[in-house]
Amino acid sequence: MAINIIPADQPLLVQAIIVYLYADPGLGKTSIGFTGEKAISFDFDKGSHRTGELRRGAVVQVNQWADVANLTMQDLEPFKTIVIDTVGAMLESIKTHLMLNATNKQKDGSLKLKAQGLANNIFKQYVNTLIASGKDVVFIAHASEDQNGDQVIYRPDLGGKNRNELYRIADVMGYLTTVQTGEGKHERVISFRPCPTHHAKNAGGLGGETGEVWVPDLKANSSFLADLIKQAKDHINTMTPEQLATMKAQEDLDNWTQSCTEAQYASDLNQLTESIDDKHQYYKNMRVELVRRAMELKCKFDKQRNAWVDPEEFFGIDDQQLAELQAFIDERGLDAKTVCEYLGINALNQIEANKLTAVQQEIEQLAKEMVNV
Secondary structure: OOOOOOOOOOOOOOOOOEEEEEEOOOOOHHHHHOOOOOEEEEEOOOOHHHHHHHOOOEEEEOOOOHHHHOOOOOOOOOOOEEEEEOHHHHHHHHHHHHHOOHHHEOOOOOEOHHHHHHHHHHHHHHHHHHHHOOOEEEEEEEEEEEEEOOEEEEEEOOOHHHHHHHHHHOOEEEEEEEEEOOOOOEEEEEEOOOEOOEOOEEOOOOOOOOOEEEOOOOOOOOOHHHHHHHHHHHHHOOOOHHHHHHHHHHHHHHHHHHHHHHOOOHHHHHHHHHHOOOOOOOHHHHHHHHHHHHHHOOOEEEOOOOEEEOOOOOOEOOHHHHHHHHHHHHHOOOOHHHHHHHHOOOOHHHOEHHHHHHHHHHHHHHHHHHHHO
């Protein structure tokens, strides 16, 4: 039988996509999941009962990881859309499953580092299994609120490399929140356009130029998510594989840059380092962004530990030490400006307390040099 070869300049029809929705509490993200076509919800968060009459799909009430792991593709055959609610609770379910094996636990009862890695691998493998099933997969997550300086940032409440992995594989990712209209009403809206306040992704071209999709009354719009997914597929199927790959790669880079900017500690940098794909089109650009942020945070890479480490906490001289140091400088006929220029600092209060004695010795040396000039 002849193989159907699709040239690079022709669209490659997409039959299934991955949707990633995250939301503030109580906005009906579970109800939205049930508006997918022939939906089945894996209820890890045990919240499906709260949807009431809006529960229009089948439910797997997950009490333990085996409830999901033992499902076969034959079991899922009648369904078109698989909803993971929530993806964070799914990962916790896997970790709880591993905790049943005493060899995976540390003395304090927490998972060993190796077991945490195993949990991540099980998570990733199962996600890949769902994608390979040819069904639309919808990941639902709670939104976490993080502070980056004066900026509040909303992103999926999922830690580490798994969050970055889902960023990478999702075709569309949207943040569900509420906004106040000009009439003073509060309406729900999903933003698929990334911005400094939240993460998003929009290969499906949803929401037009603004990337915003208003959520209607789900009682009267029982196919809301199914319609969104169809719109996204229709848009993706107008693009050639090369165009789609280029767009997704750019979105990956944009999300990566945003994640680097939001990193606050060495642990954040380590999670990003673990998730980086050295085969990615923009791998070098991603490395540059990672190193840039590390330099801003004054984190250093420990080759022995193969990890980024936080800078040592700074303990400067106190007011009394500052006054005594100023007197010490005056006694030697120097001024603070000259000393600061000599030490390569902007002000005396940048001197670490545990280095005060060594600094005084340097000032003493400077005074002798000034006499001999």
